[in-house]
Amino acid sequence: MFFSLIKLTGVANVSAYKYVIFGYLLFCLIYVICRMQDLRYKLKRQLEILGIILSQNYSGIIRASDLAYIFEVEELTILRDLQQLRAIGINVHTTKKNGVCINKRLLDSKLLELIQQYSSLCSSGSFVDKSTNLLVSRLGEKSLANFVILQIACEKNQVAAIDYEKDNGMLDFGREINPVLIFQRDNYWRVLTYSKSTFKQFHLNKILEARQTEKHFDKIDDEVLEEVFRFSWKSWVGNEKFDIKLSFSRIWKERIKPKQLMANEVFNETGDGSFIYETTVNSLDELASWIVSRGKGVKVLEPFELKEKVLNLAKDSISNYE
Numbered sequence: 001m002f003f004s005l006i007k008l009t010g011v012a013n014v015s016a017y018k019y020v021i022f023g024y025l026l027f028c029l030i031y032v033i034c035r036m037q038d039l040r041y042k043l044k045r046q047l048e049i050l051g052i053i054l055s056q057n058y059s060g061i062i063r064a065s066d067l068a069y070i071f072e073v074e075e076l077t078i079l080r081d082l083q084q085l086r087a088i089g090i091n092v093h094t095t096k097k098n099g100v101c102i103n104k105r106l107l108d109s110k111l112l113e114l115i116q117q118y119s120s121l122c123s124s125g126s127f128v129d130k131s132t133n134l135l136v137s138r139l140g141e142k143s144l145a146n147f148v149i150l151q152i153a154c155e156k157n158q159v160a161a162i163d164y165e166k167d168n169g170m171l172d173f174g175r176e177i178n179p180v181l182i183f184q185r186d187n188y189w190r191v192l193t194y195s196k197s198t199f200k201q202f203h204l205n206k207i208l209e210a211r212q213t214e215k216h217f218d219k220i221d222d223e224v225l226e227e228v229f230r231f232s233w234k235s236w237v238g239n240e241k242f243d244i245k246l247s248f249s250r251i252w253k254e255r256i257k258p259k260q261l262m263a264n265e266v267f268n269e270t271g272d273g274s275f276i277y278e279t280t281v282n283s284l285d286e287l288a289s290w291i292v293s294r295g296k297g298v299k300v301l302e303p304f305e306l307k308e309k310v311l312n313l314a315k316d317s318i319s320n321y322e
Contacts, residue, residue, distance in 0.1 A: 040121060045071055046081045047118045050090065053100055061099035130187045138205045146210040150191050153179045159215035165206040177202065178217040181225060185235035192228075192237060194220055199228055199237045230263060233290065236283035244287065244306060246277045249297035276301070288313055 049067055064082070068075040082100065085092050091104040106114075135143045146162075153160040160179055164172045181192040182204070189204040195217075228237045248256055250273035265279040281287050288309035291298050300307040 042081070043117070044121045045073075046085055047114060047121070049078070049081055049100075050085060050092070050102075050114065051118075053092065053102055054106075062101075063099040064094050067100065131184045131189050134187065135189050135204055139208070142209065143204070146204060146207050147182070147189070149210040149212055150179050150204075150207075151182055153210075153212065154181060154191075157216050157219050159213045159217055161211045161213055162202070162207045163209040164202060165208060171208070176213065176215070180220045190235070192225075197239075199239070201235070201237055231280050231282040233262070233281045233283060233286050236286045238282045240282050241280050242282070242284055242303065242306070243280050244278070244284075244300075245302040246291070247274060247299040247301055248277055249274050249299075252294075252297045284309055292317065 048071075052067070052070070053062060064075050064078045067078045071078070079094070082092050082094060089110065090102065090106065092100065092102050094100045135147075139146065150160055152158065157178075159176050161174050161176050162172075164175050166172055177191070177193040178195050179191050180194050183190055183192065190201045191204060191207070192199060192201050194200075228239075231241055253273065253275060256277070261277075262279045262281070265277065268276040268278070270276065284303075284306045288306060291300065291306075291310050292313045300310055
């Protein structure tokens with residue numbers, strides 16, 4: 001195609017050929033960027049169509065023509081959008097009687113996937129979350145290099161070798177890890193690893209270098225990963241489980257009860273306006289730190305081990321001012 005274009009232009013020297021080829025490549029680049037932008041708009045529109053159908057903001061029947069008006073596109077475009085939503089497992093249809101509707105409840109796993117996609121499509125290019133900002137300011141270009149190497153290792157179940165800065169400032173060179181997931185928690189990017197039936201996490205900020213190896217490890221089931229985070233109060237991952245019971249005074253009712261702290265939690269009101277909170281966590285140390293930071297009005301009822309940890313932390317804090 002290059003040579004056909006060159007013949008049409010009647011160009012007779014190599015220098016001119018370069019300009020023609022450069023122009024053609026520039027045209028291709030602009031075309032690809034426009035196509036990618038169109039795809040982004042289309043995906044965003046399809047997710048918004050889904051959100052509108054699921055919402056209660058529009059009374060009455062929603063028809064394809066209504067959606068075409070809202071998004072300022074042809075009705076045929078909306079019908080294609082609905083077809084593509086069905087292709088990814090969403091049971092959405094349009095009928096004369098009910099208009100556009102979803103006939104089957106979406107699974108939570110699918111909702112999580114769709115919300116993640118939509119939030120990434122809506123995020124502003126000028127906004128950088130704190131965890132990413134800290135990572136880049138600390139490691140510079142290595143932040144992207146390490147992120148990519150570790151993500152590839154996660155996807156391919158490939159052992160990675162890292163140079164890691166320990167909490168005491170010492171460096172651990174060439175440490176081999178089995179990365180299974182990269183995630184954000186408490187303003188930091190972290191990589192979750194698994195070895196010998198034990199999960200461990202490393203801060204990406206402290207990984208000075210990440211390298212690929214030729215070694216591989218067995219894939220971890222998604223259900224196992226979900227279980228690891230299910231009982232995490234903040235960022236701790238582990239296999240232990242502790243049933244805890246806390247008492248919150250009246251002043252904490254409006255602060256805590258409207259929020260969901262854990263997926264498996266129970267609130268029990270008492271007669272004096274306070275309430276009892278019950279859940280299961282995988283770390284008492286992490287929860288103890290949180291309780292001390294809340295101050296007055298939060299009391300440990302069970303277990304006794306958690307109560308001791310809270311008292312010791314509180315005494316240590318007070319000793320700083322003695």
